[in-house]
Amino acid sequence: MTESNSHKEDPSGNSTKRLVKVLVIIGIGIPVLVELMTLFNLINVQIFEGEQEVNQQNESIAELRAIEEGDTLFADYSNALTINLLRIKVSAQEWRFALGLNSVDSLVQQQLQVKVDSLKLQSGKILSGTGNNPWEIDDTVPLAMSAEWELPNGDIPGILYISSFQYIESDSTKRIQQEIPLGKIPVRYNQE
Incomplete structure (x- = not known):
């Protein structure tokens, strides 16, 4: 009998472990997501928007250096x-x-x-x-x-x-x- 009772898991312990895991994922995930978005914006501005800018320049601005x-x-x-x-x-x-x-x-x-x-x-x-x-x-x-x-x-x-x-x-x-x-x-x- 004691063996079957020891194998049962405490439901409050599981929910606490699950909550800690979720909080750790959120705590690490949000800063990583912000840094990745910033990196993507930098890459987008430096690489892709430079090509679009050349193709879409207004003629009056193109005349000026x-x-x-x-x-x-x-x-x-x-x-x-x-x-x-x-x-x-x-x-x-x-x-x-x-x-x-x-x-x-x-x-x-x-x-x-x-x-x-x-x-x-x-x-x-x-x-x-x-x-x-x-x-x-x-x-x-x-x-x-x-x-x-x-x-x-x-x-x-x-x-x-x-x-x-x-x-x-x-x-x-x-x-x-x-x-x-x-x-x-x-x-x-x-x-x-």
């Missing part, structure tokens, strides 16, 4: 700027677009006023300019400024609309606006 890191904005004006940072920072929680600019001429950097009017993503969505994303100013020579925008996951910027305020005389300025198609933007994964 895409700007990349190291290129100069407002080159024909006194307050020319060099792009020193152009990145998409990806983490498990968010995607961020970082833009950094340097003043080319250290003599006019005190008069430098730049505003990003908006940022058009490849999905067609428009993000507001530097109003919600103030420039971080580094008072080095040449003057450096940077700003970041939060992006929808998997979406990357296509066109930057930017304005520079050029001083004509001591008391007047002229607003110069440019539509800048962005070239291939490096994507950097930040593990947090």
Whole structure:
């Protein structure tokens, strides 16, 4: 009799073991799933969307050369700027677009006023300019400024609309606006 009683399993012990197994699977499975989705988005953006972008480019944008890191904005004006940072920072929680600019001429950097009017993503969505994303100013020579925008996951910027305020005389300025198609933007994964 004692043998048959010892072979019977305790139902509360089975449900506890089953619950522990399910919790372990969920605890390990969710972070692995998030990392795999992030990896898939990176691969999709870098490989597949690059080919689609070439095939679906608008003719008006195709006529303009895409700007990349190291290129100069407002080159024909006194307050020319060099792009020193152009990145998409990806983490498990968010995607961020970082833009950094340097003043080319250290003599006019005190008069430098730049505003990003908006940022058009490849999905067609428009993000507001530097109003919600103030420039971080580094008072080095040449003057450096940077700003970041939060992006929808998997979406990357296509066109930057930017304005520079050029001083004509001591008391007047002229607003110069440019539509800048962005070239291939490096994507950097930040593990947090």
